[in-house]
Amino acid sequence: MNQTANAPRSVVLIEDDAVLGESLVQRLTLEGIATAWARSAREGEVLLRRQRPTLIVCDIRLPDGSGEALLTRLMPELGGTPIIVVTAFGDVAQAVRLLRAGADDYVEKPFPAQLLIDKLAAYSGWSAPLRPADDGAGWRSPAMQTLRRHLLKLARVDTTVLLGGESGAGKEVAARALHESGRAEAGRAAAPFVAVNCAAIPAELLESQIFGHERGAFTGATERQPGFAERAAGGTLFLDEVAELGPAPQAKLLRLLQERRFTRLGGREELPLQARIVAASNADLRARVAERRFREDLYYRLAVVELAVPPLRERPEDLGALAAHFLRHFAQAFAREAPELTAPAFDALLAHRWPGNVRELRNRIERAMVLAEGPRLEPADLFPERQAQEAPPLSLAEARDAAEREHIRRVLARSGSRVGDAAQLLGISRTTLWERMKRLGIKG
Template sequence: MPSDRGRILLVEDDPVMGGSLAQRLRLKGYGVDWAHGAAEAAAALARRLPDLLLSDLRLPDGSGEELFLAHRERLAGTPVLMMTAYAGIDQAIRLLKAGADDFLVKPLETADLLGRVEALLARRLVAPEDAVLGPSVPIRRVEAMLRRAATSDSPLLLLGETGTGKEVAARLLHALSPRARLPFIAVNCAAIPADLLESEVFGHERGAFTGAAARREGYAERAAGGTLFLDEVAELPPPLQAKLLRLLEAREFSRVGGTATLPYRARTVAATNADLDARVHDGRFRADLLYRLDVIRVEIPPMRVRPEDVVHLARHFLDNAAGRATRTVRGFDAQAVSAMEAHAWPGNARELRNRVDRAVALADGPWIGVADLFPDHRPDPTGTADATLAEVLVAAERRAVANALEATGWDVGAAASRLGVGRSTLFEKVRRLGLARPIEPGTSPASGTA
């Protein structure tokens, strides 16, 4: 049977419904493996991961929920669609919170089922070997979203902490879009003085203000039919927020001091590390502008929740820096790799690039070591290098684990997911590092749970 559209693992014990579903999916070009129970499905998952898991919740030898939870880590990035009778809706909602993608209520409508299957398969992760932004599951999800959004003209909003790579994501979106050969114009809204920002964005006519000796095209005009990237959009002053809203709604603008109306043909991509919803609530950002910018929202995860990307990015930064260096730099030694993997990277990818650039410039030999990346922990000449290195690595690991636990309120499962390790591994690290959950006032030590 053809399976070029994707392979589906169907888990359904009812022979009539299962046979009907398998037939309809195969007619649509999907490859289908049909398992009649939880054990058979588990064996199928062990043999090969499907492109989509379609499972009933009630099975003769278990449940779809148990099947999903037992294989959740391995299914990361695989769309999961659950089927349930009306009475199982609470269970289905619980599964959505645990990471499943969608659920259908029986009796099923075939058109609805096929539509959801097609939509979920369209959201498949980029294969690791094809990924541009990084190999981790969280960043591959981001890249898959950017690839889907690239063909759209709708405004896109990138959210994320400082240094996570929002402009890199915006440039990838532009490169993947039909606008790739047209300009990509980046504007840092926080770096331009407020009294010049309107002129910089919209341009001005000669004589529009003191010093305007000639007509100047603004960023909106220079973007032509390409992409206008507004970084730190939360920092726009209120008057310019109103003008940006008109630009997005009317798709036209005028230069400062001018009367002619010019068409706006670019796609708008905005980015910020601020909480725009909170700023709207505080009256510092227009709600109507947020609605216009937030048509497609993409959140860039911080480095601490995607440790698999650290060494990948570090090697990329090393290649770039080494190309500018006047001497040969071969790579990172094993201890430097371990230290990078253990570091929490509060400055995200920007911090990583800064440390790599500095290490390439100042390293004593062809191999970059821990002390080159983390000069604050340079070995004490009165001690032994091995002891100091071990101390550095343990301290870095302690920081990474403690940060993850604090960020998740000491939810060990969530913290383990952020760190990219199993629960049992994290429990062992907590024990070995001597970490303990802080006791809140009014509670006893026994009242907290790890």
């Protein structure tokens, strides 16, 4: 992709050891690498908020806190800037934790300056660090920050990516974030994102939909039709629910991935695949392979990089931003003010298990905003089914009153609130209706 071998190289070095720090600054400067040196976590934070280097080198143990805490805090703002952590001998467990959290590499003290120069050389071909794409809310939790970092890095290469995660967790949102970052990285103003739900297209149509067809390829094919693979050129072909593909489409997809070429149905011309393939599945693909329901060779082709979108219940830190995002979204859609989420309502969100993940949150907020017109949303607005379950059953008298109340209201509405007309329709006297309305709390 957009690699610039001679891109200006700069390093922010966060290291409290004066001897090591000075020798590294000298050596890096000799190599023509602009180096800014911070001797504490605080200084490092100030530097990183001011400048975006080609590479960050950060010691784990600093006099005013740990490098791990600093990097974890800043990770969401660092885009894809590569990070090398410097660990003391024996701190490997911490280094591994940081690698999982999104750091790129580590060096163990003592190390020769040349080792750092070599590592830097591997990164200096990278173009200017990416800014995260504007991909909605819900990326605050550590798990989502790590995912975002991985996506930002993948934006630089065309590798096939497999996204796992429960239904509604945000796999398509993640695929779009990757697509947008890739588009920005390549400097393209626009690029197609073509999403195909493999479970929703009938098996007999799938092939022609993905690969397209020539005129006359089958009955009803009156014109040449480009398929999704062709339409995604220069962008992303997103294959959702890939586990649901039958054996024949699996074989076709494998060929597409192996040869990166395809032919339209009924055609002879070989066309190159010019899109990145991102596949998603909420089923455990490895288990499907073990059960021989999914081809192993296809699994390996798809899972060149495998990432998981964590379920919402494992990232409560994202709930507030996501809820606020959907409140704003539906307020705009319904042309009304966004209601406020009361503290008990927020507690109810935190306590819920979210089997339907972000999609369920979105649906609950949408339904609450359709039904509740007030300026505040209460737990009952978001979880109406619980109220129904928790309320004690009505007595016979209460049930009769409720039914009468409902019926009288309806008849009153039909008779334009004229009590005399309503009484006639109900087969009772005006006075009896007045009495009932009073007892049942119906306003005339």
